[in-house]
Amino acid sequence: MAIRPPTTDAAISVIDLHKSFDGKEVLRGLDLDVERGESLVVVGGSGAGKTVFLKHLIGLLPPDEGNVVVDGVDITLASPGVALDLRKRFGMSFQEGALFDSMTVFDNIAFPIRRHTERNREEVAARVHECLRLVRLNGVDTKHPAELSGGMRRRVGFARAIALEPEFLLFDEPTTGLDPINTAAIANVINVMRRELEVTAVTITHDMSLAFRIADRIAMLRRGVIIALDTPEQFRVHPDPYLQAFLKGEVPADEEEAL
Amino acid sequence: MVGREAVMMGWLDALGRVTLEALEELGRFFYILTQALLWAVRRPFDVAEWFRQMVRVGYDSVPVVLLTTMFTGMVLALQTYRGFERFHAEGFVGSVVALSLTRELAPVLVGLMVAGRVGSAMAAELGTMRVTEQIDALYAMATQPVQYLVVPRVGASVLMLPLLTLIGDAVGIIGGWMVAVGVFHANSVVYWHRTFQYLEVNDVTSGLIKAAFFGLILAGTGCAKGFYTSGGAEGVGRATTAAVVMGSVSILLSDFFLTKILF
Numbered sequence: 001m002a003i004r005p006p007t008t009d010a011a012i013s014v015i016d017l018h019k020s021f022d023g024k025e026v027l028r029g030l031d032l033d034v035e036r037g038e039s040l041v042v043v044g045g046s047g048a049g050k051t052v053f054l055k056h057l058i059g060l061l062p063p064d065e066g067n068v069v070v071d072g073v074d075i076t077l078a079s080p081g082v083a084l085d086l087r088k089r090f091g092m093s094f095q096e097g098a099l100f101d102s103m104t105v106f107d108n109i110a111f112p113i114r115r116h117t118e119r120n121r122e123e124v125a126a127r128v129h130e131c132l133r134l135v136r137l138n139g140v141d142t143k144h145p146a147e148l149s150g151g152m153r154r155r156v157g158f159a160r161a162i163a164l165e166p167e168f169l170l171f172d173e174p175t176t177g178l179d180p181i182n183t184a185a186i187a188n189v190i191n192v193m194r195r196e197l198e199v200t201a202v203t204i205t206h207d208m209s210l211a212f213r214i215a216d217r218i219a220m221l222r223r224g225v226i227i228a229l230d231t232p233e234q235f236r237v238h239p240d241p242y243l244q245a246f247l248k249g250e251v252p253a254d255e256e257e258a259l
Numbered sequence: 260m261v262g263r264e265a266v267m268m269g270w271l272d273a274l275g276r277v278t279l280e281a282l283e284e285l286g287r288f289f290y291i292l293t294q295a296l297l298w299a300v301r302r303p304f305d306v307a308e309w310f311r312q313m314v315r316v317g318y319d320s321v322p323v324v325l326l327t328t329m330f331t332g333m334v335l336a337l338q339t340y341r342g343f344e345r346f347h348a349e350g351f352v353g354s355v356v357a358l359s360l361t362r363e364l365a366p367v368l369v370g371l372m373v374a375g376r377v378g379s380a381m382a383a384e385l386g387t388m389r390v391t392e393q394i395d396a397l398y399a400m401a402t403q404p405v406q407y408l409v410v411p412r413v414g415a416s417v418l419m420l421p422l423l424t425l426i427g428d429a430v431g432i433i434g435g436w437m438v439a440v441g442v443f444h445a446n447s448v449v450y451w452h453r454t455f456q457y458l459e460v461n462d463v464t465s466g467l468i469k470a471a472f473f474g475l476i477l478a479g480t481g482c483a484k485g486f487y488t489s490g491g492a493e494g495v496g497r498a499t500t501a502a503v504v505m506g507s508v509s510i511l512l513s514d515f516f517l518t519k520i521l522f
Contacts, residue, residue: 060398088401090399091399094392098392100396101391111400116401160400
């Protein structure tokens with residue numbers, strides 16, 4: 001087991017992360033640094049541990065072993081109060097949006113603002129519309145999540161994630177189940193949000209077209225560890241046979257028994 | 260011999276598993292209640308959410324409580340009148356109806372009806388929120404899910420169940436009076452006199468205390484079941500059923516012990 005001091009300049013340092021569920025090892029010593037202001041995309045097959053990894057970044061899951069250091073604070077050791085304050089600096093978009101279906105779109109986006117700030121009615125409304133503008137949505141204020149299409153639900157999820165002007169944005173499979181045009185639109189929205197908000201973004205996906213559109217760096221997760229980490233250009237010509245198979249959409253030679 | 264041992268081991272294995280599962284359930288129930296208690300006294304206080312839950316548990320349950328307790332009071336008068344007639348004690352029907360309702364039937368029936376109406380809905384709602392990651396989303400937005408979801412539900416149930424029971428007491432007694440006077444032509448004045456002659460304040464309050472406990476049990480069970488749901492839509496269905504079954508059974512079991520303690 002490699003013991004490595006946390007690098008201080010990284011926005012998020014993940015050090016030797018281990019996690020098992022019911023005896024099944026999902027993460028097996030994952031190491032990864034997210035640089036300040038970059039857009040890091042973690043790709044990998046289904047069941048590679050992508051979502052589990054992402055949930056560790058915000059403390060939704062506690063690790064069995066290892067550390068997650070955000071801005072110099074180890075969230076695995078932080079007190080509940082410190083962890084709570086740290087979470088306010090994160091915005092997370094969930095796979096299917098995870099919008100509160102008992103509330104309208106407006107109330108969904110206003111939820112974190114009303115909860116964590118003292119803004120008055122007009123200020124809240126202004127911020128909600130500002131967020132909706134950023135994700136290129138309008139006229140959906142009074143709609144309920146069930147009335148929206150999949151792509152629109154994701155965007156409302158984005159709007160809610162950025163409502164508190166977070167420093168870190170986490171995207172869990174932002175394009176799963178969307179058509180190519182919607183995927184491109186979502187990629188554009190993510191790029192606009194990154195540019196205007198100057199955030200550090202971590203996205204997990206198995207959609208390579210999305211990864212190449214939004215990534216500064218791409219990491220490949222396989223069997224609970226990072227097997228490659230590089231810029232999109234270098235990633236395309238990476239020598240790893242599994243990675244090349246993943247890019248080309250082929251079954252890798254050593255994985256047929258798993259499928 | 261070996262075969263018999265294997266059967267024995269199988270039985271012991273099953274017994275152990277069932278015991279562990281039951282303990283786990285119990286653990287979750289008490290864990291979520293202690294968490295709720297802890298978070299109940301911290302900011303922010305979700306007044307709107309409390310109010311919403313009080314309407315759902317209390318106000319929306321009034322019709323079903325009216326119907327249930329009204330007919331229970333009526334049938335109680337019907338049955339006791341027929342029985343008491345045999346030894347010429349018809350005059351005490353009012354007392355029996357009032358005592359049975361306030362001490363026992365109104366709290367238990369209200370508890371069971373609300374467990375079916377509201378406990379199940381809590382499990383279904385929280386279960387759906389769990390499997391669609393809405394509970395994770397709350398947590399990610401620096402909001403304690405227990406504080407936002409469980410505290411108002413449990414709190415509203417503990418407050419509203421005694422109120423519903425009080426309504427049930429009154430309506431049930433009126434139902435009994437209607438049958439006694441309307442069907443059996445009992446003297447209305449004597450009936451009312453007998454109703455209150457043996458009724459003590461403690462009879463009513465002990466019923467209300469029981470009702471508050473039942474509220475705690477049914478909301479705690481519904482929330483715990485929903486909060487720890489796994490396995491998609493099927494899991495939500497299972498949680499909902501389990502919330503009603505376990506809530507109802509727990510109400511009936513705890514009723515005996517509460518009654519034993521309270522008197």
